Amino acid sequence: LEVTNLNAPDRERALSTPGDVEALISGAYRTWWFSQHGWAPGPALSVGADQHTSSWGNFMMNDFGREPREPISNSASYGYAYVVESPYFNAYAALAAVRDGILAIDGGLEIGANGEDTQRAMAFGHFIQGIALGTVALTYDQGAILTEATDVENVTFAPYNELMDAAISVLNESIALTNGQSWSTEDGWMSGATSASELTKLAHSYIARFMAGVARTPAERAAVDWAAVRSHIDQGITEDFTVYGDDIDWWDIMKTYTIYGGWGRADVRSVGPSDQSGGYQAWMATPVDQRDEFEIDTDDRRVTGGDPQTDGKYFGYFGASPFRVNRGTYHFSLYGTVRYDDYGYDWLGEKVEVSGAEMDILKAEAYYRAGDMGSVVDIINSYRVPNGELPAVTASGVSGARCTPRTASGACADLWETMKYEKRMEVWLTSPGDAFFDDRGWGDLTSGTAIQFPVPAAELETLLMDVYTFGGGGENSAPAELMRPDFSADILARKRAVFDAINESFTKELPVQIH
DSSP states (O other): OOOOOTTSOOHHHHTTSHHHHHHHHHTHHHHHHHHHHSSSBHHHHHHHTTSEEOOOSGGGHHHHHOSSOOBOOOOTTSTTTHHHHHHHHHHHHHHHHHHHHHHHHHTTOOOSGGGTTHHHHHHHHHHHHHHHHHHHHHHBSEEEOOSTTOOGGGOOEEEHHHHHHHHHHHHHHHHHHHTTOOOBOOTTTBSBOOBHHHHHHHHHHHHHHHHHHTOSSHHHHHTSOHHHHHHHHHTSOSSOEEEEEOSSSSOOGGGTGGGSTTTOEEOHHHHGGGOSSSHHHHHHHSOGGGOOOOOOOOSOTTTOSSSTTSOOSSEEEOOSOOSOGGGOGGGOOSEEEOTTHHHHTTSOEEEEEEOHHHHHHHHHHHHHHHTOHHHHHHHHHHHHTTTTOOOOOBTTBOOSTTOSSBOTTSOBOOHHHHHHHHHHHHTTTSSTTHHHHHHHHHTOSOTTOBSSBOOOHHHHHHTTOOOOOOBTTSTTBSSOOSSOOOOOHHHHHHHHHHHHHHHHHHHTTOSSOOO
16 A cells, blocks of 8 residues: 655655744754764763773773774774764764754745744754854864755865864854844754854854864964964853753763772873872883872862871762772773762763853963963963862962872873863763864874774765775774875885895894894
8 A cells, every 4th residue: 555654754844844944954963963962973082081980891991992002993883882883873863863954944944923933944044054053073084064065966175174164154154044144943942042252152162162172283273273272262252152952852971981989080191280198100101001099188178178098179089999890990090070960970061062261261272372471370270279279370380389289200290281181170970072083183192092983884885985994903993194105016025135135133032033
């Protein structure tokens, strides 16, 4: 029997109804939200940045946080393939939905009485396009620029920098459509209602985040247009942008599973620089496979309450680590976060996606790059003094017998290192990849860490393209050049000749050959 299913209309009929088109565009933020705050990429990127630590396999944490670092297993059959796939495919699901909706509007469809809601839908759609393309550009080496202008029959991949240019362009289109408007989104579009002016500010803040975070190397980060970053921050949010979390739609895996004492701890590299006992310096000087947890003596009241076994404002003493010894005691840490307890244990409450602290300290970096150290000092002290209860930093850095933070050598940190420490403290686990993208651009990722994700194998195989990967000391590892190595037959032959010559010389003195 051929029966028409009225509950599953074809694409043409679905896109001919104003309410359905608006629902298509307005629902895209929820899809994007899961691309970032679902099972991936937050936990993996966090361990990759040594922000929090865990040796459990879930969310690719053990594989991506293991030392020495290993290449990403980019295989469709890999048990944690969803970590590479979910951020990519969900971002493109959001982009595809918005594209269909905007094409319907471009075709003449109007939303609301006399089309009064059409501009709102267009502005919101461009906002979604911007944040979706932007997060793909932050995370992956390449991707398709999918907008209403894209010819889907001849789509090609663009490198991350071109993806980011497209993201910023459509965010600017959203800003142009929201400036001076009085409308608000409906409840449910972004959890709660958001006014046009708030959406304008949020778009500016995302542009600032994206401009700085897209850099793959310290050289690229230094080359960012920092004056433009500062300008967008000045036009952006002035307080935290939050989404009300529930256990159905607006969940945040990074602020739940990674904060439980049995699932995740604060990595020693996060809280260790505050230590005054010398334990952090000893830990850093110890071979990785011999490192173990230790008590931190610190004056930073965000880390402890004074005694090493008391809770601070952001972190707390959790006791012995629950991780498996055979996976490396370098994962062990006595400390975890207490900052998200109100949300983490029942998944209900406000979740910060873009924080005022992130924007402030990013602005401090812009001032630092411009040589305005006085403004850097003012911003940093507005956090470290009241929140950390620490002495004010100066343009020379921190000083004194119990200076905080300290470097791996034990020296008092200069202003640059202090600024980075303050950002790690104040923006800890706010948004997926926050520490990873900063550390990548600052050159602080652990050697061998993949600096970006490859396009998922499932996508490459569908497109009949070669599957590739990054990390483990190979291509696109930290620190590394971004150029793909030359694997031509000639180059491989030369490399083999060099190794054969070395092998021959060593075998004259050693009984075991190099392999």
